[in-house]
Amino acid sequence: MNTAIKENKEIFHKLLDNAGVIILYLDHNENVVFCNKKTESLTGFKHADIVGKNWLEVLFRDKNSMIKKDMLKAVMDDSMKNKRGKDFQGVILDKNGNERLISWSLAPIQTEDNQVEGDILVGHDITEIREREFSLKNIEERLKNILSGIKEYALYVVNLKGNITYFGMGSEAMLGWKKQDIIFKDACILHSLNDTTTNLRSILESARAFGKYETETELVTKTGEVIPVILTVNQFLDPTGKLSGYIFIAKDITERKKLEYQVFQSEKLAALGQLSAGMAHEINNPLFVISGRLEILKGEKLSERINNSLNLINMQADRIRKLVDRILKFSRKTTPVFETTDINETVELVLPLIRYSNHPTVKIEIEKNFEKNIPPIKGDSQQLQEVFLNLLINAYQSMPNGGLIRITTSNFRDLYAQIQINDTGTGIPENHLKNIFMPFFSTKKDGTGLGLSICHNIIKNHNGSIELVSQVGKGSTFTIKLPFIQKEGDGVL
Amino acid sequence: MVSYKILIVDDEAEVRSLLDELLNKEGYLSKACANGEEALELLKKENFDAVLLDIKLTGISGLEVLKNIRDSYKKLPVIMITGFGYDEDLIAKSKQFGCFGYIGKNMPVSQIITTFKQFVKKAKERE
Numbered sequence: 358m359n360t361a362i363k364e365n366k367e368i369f370h371k372l373l374d375n376a377g378v379i380i381l382y383l384d385h386n387e388n389v390v391f392c393n394k395k396t397e398s399l400t401g402f403k404h405a406d407i408v409g410k411n412w413l414e415v416l417f418r419d420k421n422s423m424i425k426k427d428m429l430k431a432v433m434d435d436s437m438k439n440k441r442g443k444d445f446q447g448v449i450l451d452k453n454g455n456e457r458l459i460s461w462s463l464a465p466i467q468t469e470d471n472q473v474e475g476d477i478l479v480g481h482d483i484t485e486i487r488e489r490e491f492s493l494k495n496i497e498e499r500l501k502n503i504l505s506g507i508k509e510y511a512l513y514v515v516n517l518k519g520n521i522t523y524f525g526m527g528s529e530a531m532l533g534w535k536k537q538d539i540i541f542k543d544a545c546i547l548h549s550l551n552d553t554t555t556n557l558r559s560i561l562e563s564a565r566a567f568g569k570y571e572t573e574t575e576l577v578t579k580t581g582e583v584i585p586v587i588l589t590v591n592q593f594l595d596p597t598g599k600l601s602g603y604i605f606i607a608k609d610i611t612e613r614k615k616l617e618y619q620v621f622q623s624e625k626l627a628a629l630g631q632l633s634a635g636m637a638h639e640i641n642n643p644l645f646v647i648s649g650r651l652e653i654l655k656g657e658k659l660s661e662r663i664n665n666s667l668n669l670i671n672m673q674a675d676r677i678r679k680l681v682d683r684i685l686k687f688s689r690k691t692t693p694v695f696e697t698t699d700i701n702e703t704v705e706l707v708l709p710l711i712r713y714s715n716h717p718t719v720k721i722e723i724e725k726n727f728e729k730n731i732p733p734i735k736g737d738s739q740q741l742q743e744v745f746l747n748l749l750i751n752a753y754q755s756m757p758n759g760g761l762i763r764i765t766t767s768n769f770r771d772l773y774a775q776i777q778i779n780d781t782g783t784g785i786p787e788n789h790l791k792n793i794f795m796p797f798f799s800t801k802k803d804g805t806g807l808g809l810s811i812c813h814n815i816i817k818n819h820n821g822s823i824e825l826v827s828q829v830g831k832g833s834t835f836t837i838k839l840p841f842i843q844k845e846g847d848g849v850l
Numbered sequence: 851m852v853s854y855k856i857l858i859v860d861d862e863a864e865v866r867s868l869l870d871e872l873l874n875k876e877g878y879l880s881k882a883c884a885n886g887e888e889a890l891e892l893l894k895k896e897n898f899d900a901v902l903l904d905i906k907l908t909g910i911s912g913l914e915v916l917k918n919i920r921d922s923y924k925k926l927p928v929i930m931i932t933g934f935g936y937d938e939d940l941i942a943k944s945k946q947f948g949c950f951g952y953i954g955k956n957m958p959v960s961q962i963i964t965t966f967k968q969f970v971k972k973a974k975e976r977e
Contacts, residue, residue: 634934638906638932638934639933641933641935641955642865642955643864644956645868645933645955645959645962646862646864646868648958649872649959650868652872652959652960652963653872678956678958681935681956682956685935
């Protein structure tokens with residue numbers, strides 16, 4: 358041994374004992390010549406259990422050691438042969454059989470004549486560090502899974518310059534951008550320009566001033582589609598607490614908006630209904646006077662010219678009368694008479710009427726796909742027949758050159774009886790679709806524009822829903838859902 | 851032929867005069883007034899075979915007048931007429947208050963007259 362070490366043996370021992378790492382001195386047979394106190398405290402072995410023994414036999418008793426003993430042996434032999442240090446990791450077993458992961462540094466000790474006398478091994482316990490890393494990785498993995506599972510939220514981070522620095526999984530699904538295509542781009546491209554009050558700059562300004570900012574706004578997808586969202590923006594602070602950007606969380610509220618729009622439409626229709634009733638009453642009185650006066654004149658001897666004119670007036674008055682009749686029908690508040698109703702039977706009742714349609718020369722086929730044993734609904738069979746008749750007449754009229762009407766009934770998730778009436782007709786342009794159930798809206802030259810709004814009212818009174826999907830040139834499909842009778846009591850309708 | 855005497859109640863002068871003329875043409879005698887109060891006064895003074903009563907009146911409503919007539923003149927047939935047309939709620943209420951018939955002004959005039967005549971005939975047969 359080196360003379361200097363011998364002289365300062367005690368100081369050295371103290372130093373070695375107080376080092377926070379395992380320190381072993383091995384002879385050239387890998388037998389332990391010296392171990393420090395940390396070795397004892399970490400492994401649970403006493404000085405006497407280790408010194409004089411082969412270190413591999415003591416610390417790598419387990420057959421399943423991460424690095425097998427012979428591999429370790431090879432590492433050490435190589436180090437000795439090449440007189441070079443080596444770093445490696447190995448799992449040791451302490452006295453109680455617990456595994457600990459140690460990061461080892463092996464340094465060969467050479468004599469003055471360059472002969473390898475033995476090795477110094479320094480072992481750093483990295484069990485906890487590794488566990489922490491592992492659990493962090495786990496958490497990251499789980500977060501990733503959770504985030505990728507979220508579809509109606511988009512999460513992205515914008516730096517102080519307004520550039521996107523993080524684009525979470527939900528963002529790709531909602532906004533259509535791939536992470537690599539949008540990262541570091543100006544976040545303006547995600548924000549609608551329509552709404553100047555909630556443009557990106559003012560959002561960032563508010564989030565900077567208030568720490569957190571929430572607003573209802575619109576985001577724009579890669580394809581230019583506008584999505585209504587609730588946007589929550591939080592400050593993103595770096596570890597020192599300095600503002601480094603903003604975290605954007607956007608919740609897609611398309612569905613909610615749709616519902617709100619439907620409610621709004623229904624309310625508007627109801628208001629229009631009331632208005633129509635009042636209006637019809639006001640028209641009926643003067644109209645009655647006009648028609649009544651014409652009736653009185655009927656017995657008079659008048660010139661042909663005057664008679665012709667009166668006839669014309671009478672016909673036009675009659676036209677108004679019929680229109681007002683439709684308005685009254687639309688607005689009537691009559692409560693439907695609800696009875697247990699079989700939907701297939703109700704549809705069947707309408708079909709004979711449809712056969713005597715106005716187009717004797719036009720070939721229109723009717724295909725029935727009726728699901729058997731659909732539970733009954735509570736409904737007014739008369740009114741529902743009116744709805745089906747109306748829809749079927751519409752389907753007929755949309756196919757002046759013939760076509761196919763497909764009527765499908767089914768049990769929708771045990772909740773609703775679903776009736777679909779599909780035609781291969783002219784279809785309805787998209788810009789007309791949202792008005793299709795509005796009173797007085799008609800795409801037909803001689804339509805009153807009340808048929809579908811009456812249908813809408815009837816179905817609404819049945820607590821049901823009616824929807825239309827249509828494509829110009831391909832045809833239209835009306836879908837009606839009527840709730841089944843609930844089992845407990847019958848308070849559902 | 852006995853001419854039946856009809857009391858017409860409608861708040862619109864043009865409708866009153868029209869009904870007057872139409873009924874006279876059909877051989878009825880008639881008297882018209884503009885509101886419920888006047889109608890109840892007239893009923894006290896004169897005898898009528900039937901009342902043709904508008905539902906929407908200024909002042910007390912036609913249904914209210916109907917109730918009053920029912921209370922004081924058990925057998926006098928009252929026929930309701932209204933611009934609201936065939937309204938099931940109104941029909942139900944009118945029936946509940948004891949009207950004899952119900953006519954919508956939205957029907958063709960010839961049909962209104964026929965229906966009215968049938969109601970009066972039936973009412974008289976029942977007496």
